[in-house]
Amino acid sequence: MIPFTQDVSVFYGTIYGGIIIGLLFDIHRGLKHNFKFINYFSLFFDLLFWILVTLITFITINAIEFFDLRYYHFVALFLGFILYYNTISKFVLSVINKIILFTTNSCKKTVHYIVAILNNLYYVIIYSIHLMFDIIFYIPNIFLSAIRCIKRKSIKRIKN
Known part of the structure; x- marks a missing residue:
């Protein structure tokens, strides 16, 4: 028989597992909210989440x-998830949304700058070849x- 104190520590450890599941749920929600193509493949991403x-x-x-x-x-996992969801989930979700927004904007700007550089490089190469x-x-x-024109004029002068 396991002592009660060990059962309590196991219970608390399992609550941390529920908190990790809550964090994963917020990551899943943040990705679904910010990337519309995930909604098209919702079945796949939901299956991956589960x-x-x-x-x-x-x-x-x-x-x-x-x-x-x-x-x-299972009670502790559910309790950990509910504890996480009702306390810090909104804050974590807003941080995840800001991280995703920053990352996507950085990627968009990087691609924009690379395309601008390649466009300018294209014109440099084309004008050089031209x-x-x-x-x-x-x-x-x-x-x-x-x-030829000078020769024609000189021939006309000689004839005149």
Whole structure:
């Protein structure tokens, strides 16, 4: 028989597992709120959430009692989740939303700057190639045309 004090410490440890599940739930809510494509694949992400919750439950119970499952584990998990959800969930969710917003804005700005740099680089390369073709093809043709024109005028002067 397990002493009562050890049962209480196991109960508190399982409450921490419920708090971790609550934190995972807020991360899931934050991602669903900020990314609309997750709503299209809601079934997949909900399934992923519940698989993670199941893993956290089994890891918690394994770490605390080596899979000696008792009814109060589920009560403690539920109590930890409710405790977390009613106390700091709003604060954590707002922090998660701010982190997601900062990350997405940073990624958008980074992509925008990279596209701007590549756009400018594109024009630098295109104008450089254009200048090379001008030098190779048009400038010699201008000189040849000028020489032909001078020869025609000199021939007309000689005839007159």
